[in-house]
Amino acid sequence: MSSPSIIQSIAPTGDANLELKVRLGEVDDSMRQPAMLFLISAVLWLLAGTFLAIIAAIKATNPEFLGATEWLTFGRVRTAHLNAMIYGWGNNVIFAVAPWIMGRLSRARIRHTNILLVAGVFWNIAITIGIIGILKGDMIAVEWLEMPAYITPLVAISYALVGVWVIIAFRWRQSEHVYVSQWYLLAAFFWLPWLYIVAQVMLVFEPATGVVQSLTNWWFAHNVLGLWLTPCALAAAYYLIPKVLGRPIHSYYLSVVGFWALALFYNWAGVHHLIGGPVPAWVISAGTVASVMMVIPVIVVAVNHHLTVVGLHKQGWASPTIRFVVFGAINYTVVSLFGSMMALRHVNETTHFTHFTVGHAHHGVYAFFTMIMFGAVYYMMPRLLDREWPNAFLIKAHWWMCAMGIVLMVVALQVGGWLQGMQMNALTEDGTPVYTFLEVVENTKPWLWARSLSGLLLLVGHLAFAVNVFWMVFSPKTQDRVTEPTLLAPTTEQA
Amino acid sequence: MKSLPLIFLGVFFTLAFSWTGIVLTTHIQMKDLTPATSELVNDKGEPIGGPTYKADGQIFMGENTPGMTAYPQALVGEAQRGKLVYQEMGCLYCHSQQVRREGFGSDFERGWGNRQSVARDYIESERIMLGTMRTGPDLANVGLRYSELWQYQHLYNPQITSPGSTMPPFPFLFEVQPVSETRGPSPDAIELPDDYHPGEGLELIPTQRARDLVAYMMSLQQDYELPEMKFTQ
Numbered sequence: 109m110s111s112p113s114i115i116q117s118i119a120p121t122g123d124a125n126l127e128l129k130v131r132l133g134e135v136d137d138s139m140r141q142p143a144m145l146f147l148i149s150a151v152l153w154l155l156a157g158t159f160l161a162i163i164a165a166i167k168a169t170n171p172e173f174l175g176a177t178e179w180l181t182f183g184r185v186r187t188a189h190l191n192a193m194i195y196g197w198g199n200n201v202i203f204a205v206a207p208w209i210m211g212r213l214s215r216a217r218i219r220h221t222n223i224l225l226v227a228g229v230f231w232n233i234a235i236t237i238g239i240i241g242i243l244k245g246d247m248i249a250v251e252w253l254e255m256p257a258y259i260t261p262l263v264a265i266s267y268a269l270v271g272v273w274v275i276i277a278f279r280w281r282q283s284e285h286v287y288v289s290q291w292y293l294l295a296a297f298f299w300l301p302w303l304y305i306v307a308q309v310m311l312v313f314e315p316a317t318g319v320v321q322s323l324t325n326w327w328f329a330h331n332v333l334g335l336w337l338t339p340c341a342l343a344a345a346y347y348l349i350p351k352v353l354g355r356p357i358h359s360y361y362l363s364v365v366g367f368w369a370l371a372l373f374y375n376w377a378g379v380h381h382l383i384g385g386p387v388p389a390w391v392i393s394a395g396t397v398a399s400v401m402m403v404i405p406v407i408v409v410a411v412n413h414h415l416t417v418v419g420l421h422k423q424g425w426a427s428p429t430i431r432f433v434v435f436g437a438i439n440y441t442v443v444s445l446f447g448s449m450m451a452l453r454h455v456n457e458t459t460h461f462t463h464f465t466v467g468h469a470h471h472g473v474y475a476f477f478t479m480i481m482f483g484a485v486y487y488m489m490p491r492l493l494d495r496e497w498p499n500a501f502l503i504k505a506h507w508w509m510c511a512m513g514i515v516l517m518v519v520a521l522q523v524g525g526w527l528q529g530m531q532m533n534a535l536t537e538d539g540t541p542v543y544t545f546l547e548v549v550e551n552t553k554p555w556l557w558a559r560s561l562s563g564l565l566l567l568v569g570h571l572a573f574a575v576n577v578f579w580m581v582f583s584p585k586t587q588d589r590v591t592e593p594t595l596l597a598p599t600t601e602q603a
Numbered sequence: 604m605k606s607l608p609l610i611f612l613g614v615f616f617t618l619a620f621s622w623t624g625i626v627l628t629t630h631i632q633m634k635d636l637t638p639a640t641s642e643l644v645n646d647k648g649e650p651i652g653g654p655t656y657k658a659d660g661q662i663f664m665g666e667n668t669p670g671m672t673a674y675p676q677a678l679v680g681e682a683q684r685g686k687l688v689y690q691e692m693g694c695l696y697c698h699s700q701q702v703r704r705e706g707f708g709s710d711f712e713r714g715w716g717n718r719q720s721v722a723r724d725y726i727e728s729e730r731i732m733l734g735t736m737r738t739g740p741d742l743a744n745v746g747l748r749y750s751e752l753w754q755y756q757h758l759y760n761p762q763i764t765s766p767g768s769t770m771p772p773f774p775f776l777f778e779v780q781p782v783s784e785t786r787g788p789s790p791d792a793i794e795l796p797d798d799y800h801p802g803e804g805l806e807l808i809p810t811q812r813a814r815d816l817v818a819y820m821m822s823l824q825q826d827y828e829l830p831e832m833k834f835t836q
Contacts, residue, residue: 183693249690461737
């Protein structure tokens with residue numbers, strides 16, 4: 109037999125005559141090693157990021173805490189937390205979930221996964237060096253782009269290796285139909301490198317002049333959320349909800365509208381972070397309009413997701429995946445509508461520069477993105493490892509701690525932040541501030557304490573998750589196999 | 604929607620649209636901004652209030668008034684190095700450097716500036732840190748508001764100058780040393796209230812990084828007028 113040509117070697121096509129279940133099994137087989145590498149890295153980063161977050165949260169009320177250690181000063185710990193969560197946890201979990209979903213939907217197994225393994229090792233080395241760089245003082249003072257420039261090549265290479273594999277899986281797809289999750293993933297894997305390259309060139313290597321830097325910064329940073337984390341999480345939700353509940357997505361037409369409306373409006377929205385700032389007024393207006401227009405894709409996606417779930421809440425509640433994904437989907441709706449409101453100048457006047465925005469960021473990245481990714485992991489791991497989740501109690505603990513933790517955090521930061529903004533702007537009749545700055549600071553402290561408490565709840569949840577993941581990965585194969593899926597409540601049938 | 608090229612073009616153009624609008628267009632709009640004097644003159648040297656037209660109908664933005672200082676000016680020396688300290692400590696995450704217009708927020712009433720910050724204020728900076736949080740106050744004019752001693756005390760331990768502040772202390776930017784027996788107290792020693800004093804026979808000396816950072820703090824002053832922005836605007 110002659111050796112295959114390059115194209116044949118890359119083309120991940122399987123035998124089209126095989127049964128669907130077998131072919132999906134092939135995809136799962138091919139993704140086992142890389143997905144587990146990314147997933148275990150993601151879980152470790154999640155824990156690291158949580159510890160950094162708790163240090164930063166305590167410092168926000170008790171600045172003397174670890175105050176004499178330079179590399180743990182608030183500005184660095186907080187930044188290390190953000191980068192560990194976005195690029196450590198967020199990207200690793202996407203790199204585990206996205207190629208797998210793309211492969212399954214394209215019925216294309218991922219070949220030459222050694223390359224993905226190399227990408228995984230490179231990526232995690234790069235992020236580790238980057239976080240250490242931030243802590244030792246090499247950070248770039250650009251929000252969401254703080255990791256020092258010496259890791260850029262490593263990040264770019266490893267990202268490219270993952271991205272190319274996602275596109276290859278789509279290119280050699282075996283399925284007639286192209287599903288909405290595939291559009292979102294394709295778009296996201298194309299948008300992020302573009303954003304990253306422009307940001308690196310215009311902010312790090314050849315910084316733009318003046319406030320064009322700030323505009324580029326927020327074009328980039330908000331789009332990492334809007335054009336990378338958001339589409340990846342929506343792709344997962346679109347894939348998992350119908351899959352678990354066994355009911356097709358409510359409307360194909362709505363999913364098309366939702367996708368293109370997001371593509372068109374989201375990427376203008378970032379400049380609402382500069383409302384009132386020294387930038388051209390027309391850009392701010394455009395950003396505000398786009399932020400408000402985001403209501404369209406948000407409502408469309410909400411209708412599509414929630415109408416798919418409606419009536420099946422009982423089954424959903426029993427499934428770990430659906431419990432997390434639906435929590436995330438509901439919060440996508442809520443956080444996005446909040447975001448649109450916050451872009452209105454009068455609302456922004458109060459919320460801008462306050463903890464309200466911090467609460468909003470956690471609402472988006474955690475209550476929406478992270479919760480959906482947890483759900484995806486609960487669905488993916490049993491299929492990759494061919495074994496069930498070892499402990500339902502730990503899943504419940506994970507869900508309750510995270511759900512209560514993030515709700516407490518968002519409420520504390522947003523109520524506290526709103527009051528902070530009102531007090532900042534309150535003037536007496538003769539035009540002097542009602543509250544001195546230090547009074548405003550003092551009044552935020554109880555809310556920041558509540559935020560620290562919510563961080564502890566999340567820590568407990570993350571530990572439960574990590575224990576369950578490692579238990580599952582390292583449990584000996586000979587153990588009595590559970591063949592039934594691990595459910596959180598008896599389903600109607602069993603009851 | 605099954606075609607890869609079609610989806611690809613769609614996602615390409617949507618992002619290209621916002622990149623062109625937000626990044627490229629503002630770059631073109633602002634690339635000609637240069638330091639300017641508070642009043643501009645026409646080609647005959649007469650003061651003008653705004654853009655005028657030349658004889659050939661070309662728009663003429665005016666020239667800097669000879670003999671007046673053009674602003675903003677670039678940072679040099681200690682202040683320039685101090686900005687790097689500001690960056691590596693992550694000060695950006697709690698402090699903004701932008702004054703909003705009167706009536707939008709309470710920036711004016713809190714005495715954070717005499718006028719609104721405008722794009723021209725930032726053209727000489729290599730790294731722009733407008734900031735998105737005010738866990739601490741705005742710093743666009745912090746050099747006008749406090750003395751150097753205040754800055755040193757505040758950096759060493761914010762509780763000295765601002766009781767109840769949540770700002771982290773930066774003791775690692777200072778050194779405690781014994782007072783020299785032959786030369787007496789160092790002229791660089793920072794005066795401290797008794798509660799924070801390092802002890803009998805000891806004194807607190809700022810490191811070079813602290814001096815740089817304070818020089819940068821003192822350089823933060825938007826105390827000049829620009830053609831497009833006068834005080835109390």
